[in-house]
Amino acid sequence: MPRETFCLRFDMPDPGDAAALRAAIASGRIARDGLRAVLLKTPGNGLTNDHTRTLATREVLAALGPGPAPMMLASGGTEGIAVPHIILLGEMAGGGQPGRGLAIGLGHGPSITPADTAGPAMSRAVAAAVAAAMRTAGVTDAADVVIALVKAPLPSPFAFGGTEEAFAALKGSARAAASLGAAAALGEIPWAQIGDGTTAALHGHRTLVAAGTDVTAPEALVIGQAPGWAGTLRAGATMLVDMLDAPGVAALLASLGLAATPQLTAADAVRLRAVITKGEMPALLRGDRPAALDDSDIHPNRHFRAALGGMIAALTGDGRIFLSGGAEAQTPPGGVLLAIIADTGQEAQE
Amino acid sequence: MPRETFCLRFDMPDPGDAAALRAAIASGRIARDGLRAVLLKTPGNGLTNDHTRTLATREVLAALGPGPAPMMLASGGTEGIAVPHIILLGEMAGGGQPGRGLAIGLGHGPSITPADTAGPAMSRAVAAAVAAAMRTAGVTDAADVVIALVKAPLPSPFAFGGTEEAFAALKGSARAAASLGAAAALGEIPWAQIGDGTTAALHGHRTLVAAGTDVTAPEALVIGQAPGWAGTLRAGATMLVDMLDAPGVAALLASLGLAATPQLTAADAVRLRAVITKGEMPALLRGDRPAALDDSDIHPNRHFRAALGGMIAALTGDGRIFLSGGAEAQTPPGGVLLAIIADTGQEAQE
Amino acid sequence: MPRETFCLRFDMPDPGDAAALRAAIASGRIARDGLRAVLLKTPGNGLTNDHTRTLATREVLAALGPGPAPMMLASGGTEGIAVPHIILLGEMAGGGQPGRGLAIGLGHGPSITPADTAGPAMSRAVAAAVAAAMRTAGVTDAADVVIALVKAPLPSPFAFGGTEEAFAALKGSARAAASLGAAAALGEIPWAQIGDGTTAALHGHRTLVAAGTDVTAPEALVIGQAPGWAGTLRAGATMLVDMLDAPGVAALLASLGLAATPQLTAADAVRLRAVITKGEMPALLRGDRPAALDDSDIHPNRHFRAALGGMIAALTGDGRIFLSGGAEAQTPPGGVLLAIIADTGQEAQE
Amino acid sequence: MPRETFCLRFDMPDPGDAAALRAAIASGRIARDGLRAVLLKTPGNGLTNDHTRTLATREVLAALGPGPAPMMLASGGTEGIAVPHIILLGEMAGGGQPGRGLAIGLGHGPSITPADTAGPAMSRAVAAAVAAAMRTAGVTDAADVVIALVKAPLPSPFAFGGTEEAFAALKGSARAAASLGAAAALGEIPWAQIGDGTTAALHGHRTLVAAGTDVTAPEALVIGQAPGWAGTLRAGATMLVDMLDAPGVAALLASLGLAATPQLTAADAVRLRAVITKGEMPALLRGDRPAALDDSDIHPNRHFRAALGGMIAALTGDGRIFLSGGAEAQTPPGGVLLAIIADTGQEAQE
Incomplete structure (x- = not known):
């Protein structure tokens, strides 16, 4: 039987209550042993004192019960129209013919000491x-990687000492x-x-990094195309030129067979499985x-x-967006990384 | 000579410095005697203690110097990608042939006592x-009114007594x-x-209200079509179904000859003269x-x-949007009022 | 053997890590079976979306392990100089002679339906x-009660519907x-x-209420004096006239044998076991x-x-203060309820 | 006739309305020509985008009308129980016998270029x-200086470029x-x-610095004792050990003949003319x-x-405190500078 990637999405308005996930588990819908990563978009401030990430991570792990440990990628901040939700990514036995389908894999690196958090040892790991x-x-050819989601270890802010600003700076350097x-x-x-590891002018093109204090060694989930995978899911990623690059969003959707004119139809919107993005406020936006940037009451992120x-x-008509700030070395200045997983309805081909 | 509406827009990043406006006045570009309204989008929090509105209003009035008093519509809050700016609306002697062109008019109502702020006397005035x-x-036919911008008087929060919540409630009732x-x-x-004047189920369709403590009698600026007006400006307004109604935005732009596919070209974007909108966070958004709504650190507006x-x-590719919260009785639940003035490049016709 | 009240205090800077409590449990210092209440002062915003309360409650319960269920009184908000900490109150077998010592007792009321949250059924329960x-x-004579700490049930804000303001209002009515x-x-x-149950002019004099979504029936911890209790702890409570009533604080400390001139000596400060207070911003403070009250960026609490x-x-020289906002019907307007438990070093007398 | 210092205090709840000051001016109570400094405690956030400082400064200058330009020291932030107010410091012809009385003087330094904002040229100026x-x-002996209030020039954040964090850092270096x-x-x-000019270990003992974009050259107001000055005002200053050093506050009050046990009587409280303080959140407070420090929603200041x-x-029983954050090189780590001016009721002596 071929391998097949699954990507499930559940609302989670209360970070302390994974009710929708629990119901799905109870119904037997989830291939627990194949689960590789959980992305959590939680309703905190997404900054130093955002404990919704910890609460939701613990709640989801409790709901999942025993099984292989997935990568837990928690990102706080559901400002505006964003909807708190979680995304489960894993593999299961596929029912169709294997082809060049959507492939995923989870990998682990060696442990990082707190002192190495922001240096070359982090890069190597x-x-x-x-x-x-x-x-x-x-995935044997790096060109077949759509996006790499990385969880980078971080020392606890409580062990760290120093100001909130200093901790935020360390977090940024770790991500870079x-x-x-x-x-x-x-x-x-x-x-x-x-x-x-800190050269400011360099940046990746297909990597999203979240730093967390709940791991001591980095983890990575690679999403790409590879032979031997079945199913109708496809993934694409793009680097938006800036925060207003709606044409870039439309082009990415089009590459997945979804037409935003200017918005997806309801029939197409339900094909979306995951919308994942990373960036931060630019110093200049279209001049x-x-x-x-000058708002001292609300953080730029x-x-x-x-x-x-x-x-x-x-363009998508849907607030289920895994939005994440803190894009150090993940985008060019002002750029925004965007990845989308959708169900195209068409089986993978050779 | 026919009448002609002018609509000028200036950036104003610092509410205490109307440099761009002062430069324009010095260059003689502005028909000061015809000025009827100034819309100020200032970088405060847009809430009770937003003093950027007062500062910018005073600065703009000082920059304008003597002349007929325009309606001053100051709205704080340039969150996200929004750009602080001011819009000048007025009339001048037109150079072309009169037709059914973009018409504006400023009107005043009788004074309102603080006790009448939220009642039928406000509605009548x-x-x-x-x-x-x-x-x-x-404009003789109400159907020819595109939008009415209204400034409603409000007692000072310092004279008011009571909590910030109570004052915010009074402000809402006044707008309603x-x-x-x-x-x-x-x-x-x-x-x-x-x-x-407080029936919750009723709402207007073409009215934007700002409440301010700097007037004691209401003012209104009507924007519409009427014979005898020349020029290439046109205005349109629509009620967006919800905060994600991008198709509604695109349709309004299209009605002004501007194609958003999904975004205006740069050549079309410069035709925008004013983008004006009003609404608030809905209790439910697409389910x-x-x-x-549960964020106690940042106000829903x-x-x-x-x-x-x-x-x-x-869709527009431009952050110069006069965004205003507090839409009591100005929209249906969850709806968003949007008005756009653009230079179509085509002279008004009979 | 006489009964004896214990009152232990642990720092808990991270709401997800009860390390100090775990160490104390491991060392066998805590009479788990006698534990009656845990007060948690957590570092969130203390408002609707403060999930530090839930996280810390779960962490503390996990650290405590099996045993009788204590009342969990979680209050967010350690602004300024306040220190996140938890207080354990319980009874153990006393070593000395029984006298009229510091007595505590935990009581439960009947369940409350969400519809009864703010009404007379809540009062009765x-x-x-x-x-x-x-x-x-x-405690047979109500005059011997120093203070009653009450946990009132509340429906989940996620089940509630409506705005954050409406939920906050319900919470206030429940507390009242x-x-x-x-x-x-x-x-x-x-x-x-x-x-x-909502008469605005009435208020208690010795009751602190916290409302929480984690119980469906009210709980109360009474702290008072009663015969048959041993030990050197004493408790006192007072109603401060206003937020600046330092003389009232000093008088309460003096009643416990602690001299603030103007501040306790270090030797006296370590006698403090719990400092518990409740109040809110007044409409007027000394004129x-x-x-x-007009700050739209930071909540008055x-x-x-x-x-x-x-x-x-x-006066105390110590930031371990269980500060709680939301004092509906618990204080007169502008008043502040303050209770202190201290180790006087003197055994209870008949 | 001897010189005599005056120190007047007015409430100013609305930064756009200096009503109390205007009334005092109208009544002829203020020696306008002798006015040397105005301290403004305004109700903004006291951070980068606090425009209440600008608004209040303009309003006060307009109220004062023509006359010698005073130093304008605007500080935003009236959190908690603090009351927005302004303090006028100046000299007038004294009615009594000259002695070693409270002396003030205003001085100006040379202009500073934006590039020199944080360097030795600022120190020299x-x-x-x-x-x-x-x-x-x-004042001929530096030992007779009680406190120096300094206004340091700062480039506009709008001209500066860069992030809010970078501007805040520049401001800190300028103050240092x-x-x-x-x-x-x-x-x-x-x-x-x-x-x-940036050596971190050094700090002044009697200097309070406010940085402002409204001057291009530094100004200083020295408050001290000198012969030839009459009147009943006295000033004192101290360096509090930390944010909880109430004994230090009491000692300073006592040095001015005011007994805080623990709080001033109402009769003594009215003798206070100015309470001025500077400091910031420490990395550690009593261990x-x-x-x-970890609150990403509210700035530590x-x-x-x-x-x-x-x-x-x-201790004072009064919320009229000129509280200012940003104490770079003005205090030792964790220390708080406090100065008080009071009317002792006793004429200056030789």
Whole structure:
């Protein structure tokens, strides 16, 4: 039997109550042993003191019960029209013919000490995780990787000492080092250019990094195409030019057979399985300095998620967007990484 | 010579510095005597303690210097991708042939006592202002009104006493009473239905109300079509079904000759003169309760403006949007009022 | 052997990590079977979307392990100098002579339906819980009650529907109804005056109410004096006139043998076991309207906790204060309820 | 006739309405020509986008009308129990016998370019302003200076570019450089130690710096004792050990003849003319890391002002406190600078 990727989505308005997930588990719909990653979009502020991530992670793990440990990618912040939800990614035995289908694989890298959080050891460890994930997925050519989702370890802010600003800065550096390591593994950047892992001008093109204090070693989920996988799911990713690049969103949707004119029909919208994006407020947007950058009451990431969610949902018509701020070395300045998984209704072909 | 409406837009990143406006005045570009209204989109929180509205209003009035008093419509809140800016609306001597062109008129109603802020006296006074504005614009048929912008008087929060919540509630009731009065003047609702001005189920369709403590009598600016007006500007308005109604935005743009597929070309985007919108977070959006409603750190209006700005700019490609929260009796539940003024490049016709 | 009240305090900077409590349990210091109540002061916003309360409650319950279910009183908000901490209250076998010592008792009332949350059924159920708690503590005269801590049930905000403001209002009404019920049980207010449980002019004098979605029936912990209890702990409570009533704090400390001139010595400060307070921003404070009431970016409760914590800690020199906002019917307008438990070093006397 | 310092205080709840000041001016109570400084405590967030400072500054200047330009020291943030108010400091012809009375003097330094904002040129320019202020006040011995209030120039955030964080950092460096310059002028630190103006370990002991974009050259107001000054006002200053140093506050009050046991009597409280303080949240407070440092929704300075205001008002009983955050190089780590001006009722003596 061929392998087949599954991608399930559940609403989770209360981070302490995975009721929809529990119901699905009870109904036997979920291939627990094949589960590889859970993405959690929780309703906190997405910043240092966002404990909704921890609460939802614990609740989901309790709901899932025993089985292989999935990568847990929790991102707080459902500003504006965004809907708190979780996405389950895994593999199951496929029912159709194997082809070049949507492939996924989870990989792990070696442990990172707190002192190495923002340096080359992080880059190397993430690269190892990505390479392992590609092998597991059966993706042999880096060009066949659509996107790599990376969980990077982070020391606890309570152990860290220093100000909230300093911790936020460390988190950013950790994400940057992780992204460059993944980019190297994907063949986007030679190791010689990476140096100490903090070169500001470099960035990956297909990597989303979340940093978390709940792991001590990096994990990576690679999503791509590979032979031997069946099913009707497809994934695509693109780098939006800026926060207003609606044409870029429409083009990505079109590549998956979904026409946004300007918005998907309801029939097409239900084909969406996961909409995943990463970016941050730019210093300049189409020539203007965003006023949001000078707002001392609301963090720029919260402005970003609220506005970008509105922009993307203009085309998809759906607030289930895994929006994440903190795009250090994951995008060019002002760019926004966007990946979409959809059910095309068409079986994978050779 | 025919009358002609002008609509000018200036960035104003600092509410204390109307530099771009001052430069335009110095260059003689502005018909000061014809100025009828200034819309100010300022970078505050748009809530009770948003003093950017007062600061910018004073700065703009100082920059304008002596001349007829325009209606000053200040709205705080440039969350997300929104750009602080001001819009000047007025009339000048037209150079072309008079036709059924874009017409504007400013009208004033009688004074309102603080005790009458939220009641039928407000509705009546606003209706008088709208009627006067229509007469001034030469709009004889209410069907020819595109939108009425209303400034409703409000007592000072410092004189008011009570909590911030109570003041916010009074502000909402004042806007509701004002909107119903305008709707009556526009023939949308019979007076008999309005009763005490607070009937929750009623709402206007073409009225945007801002409440301010800097006036004691309501003012209205009517924008419509009327014979005797020249020029290439046109205006349209629509009621979006919800915060994600991108097709509604596209249809309004199309009615002005601007194609959003999904976004305006740069050549079309520069034709935009004013994008004006009003609404608030709905209790349900496409079946989901917005998490933003449970956010005790950020007011729902701020979530609304950030997300709606992203949605609209997905189509227009421009952050210069006069976004305003507090839509009591101005929209149906969840609806969003949107008006656009654009330069079509085509002279008004008979 | 006489009964003896214990009152232990642990720091808990991370609501997801009860490390200090776990260490104490591991060391065998805690009489688990006698545990009656846990007060949790967590670092969230203390408002609708404060999930630190849920996270810390779950973490503490997991750390405690099996045993009788204590009342869990979680209150978010450690603004300013306040320190996140938990307080354990229970009884153990006393080592000394029984006297009129510090007595505690936990009581339960009947279940409340969501529809009854804010009405007389809540008052009656809370009164039953308080009466049961007095019996358990052996307090026969209501005059011997120092303070009653009440946990009132609340429907989930996710089940509730409506706006965050509406949910906050329901929460306030629930607290008011609960407080009046406790006041009746304590003989402060006759039932005939309570009527529908919402009479604005009435308030209790010795009741602190927290509303939570994690119970469906009210619970009460009564703290008082009763014969048959040993130990060196004493408790006192007072109603501060306003947020600046430092003399009232000093008088309460003095009644427990602690001299604040103006601040406790370090030797006296370590005698503090619990500092518990409840109140909210007043409409007027010594003749001035607090500017905090007009702050649309920060909720008044957060201003209150930050400032009151500073005021109290001026005298105690310690940020471990269980500060709680939302004082509906628990204080007169502007008043602040304050209770302190201290180790006097002197055994209870007959 | 001797010189005499006046110090007047007016409430100003609305930053756009200096009504109390206007009334005082109309009544002829204010020696306009002798006015040297206005301190404005406004109800904004006290951070980058706090426009209440600009609005109130313009309003006060308009109310004052023509006359010598005073130093305008605007500080936003009236969290907790703090009351928005303004303080006028100036000199007038004294009615009594000259003695060693309360002396003030205003001094100006040379202009600073934006590039020099955070460097040694700022230190030198501030030192020149302080020296000039001492001369004007007739204070010849630096030991007779109670406190120096410094206004340091800052480029506009709108001209600056970069993030809000970067601008906040520049502001901090500017304050540090200014404080060290004042400290040198006051003989606290030798110039040789100051070096590039950013040495983190150094700090002044009697200098409060506010940075503002409304000046291009530094200004300093020196408050001290000098012969030839009459009147009953006295000033004192102290460095509180930490945010909870109530004994330090009491000692300073006692030095001015005011007994806080623990709070001033109403009769003594009315003797207060100005309570001025500067500090910020410490990394550790009495052994605990303040949870406020990890709050991504509220800036640490807002936590600081709210809590410190509560602490100080515990002793003074009055919310009219000129609280200011951002204490770079003005205090030791965790320390808080506090200055008080009071009317002792006793004439200055030789």
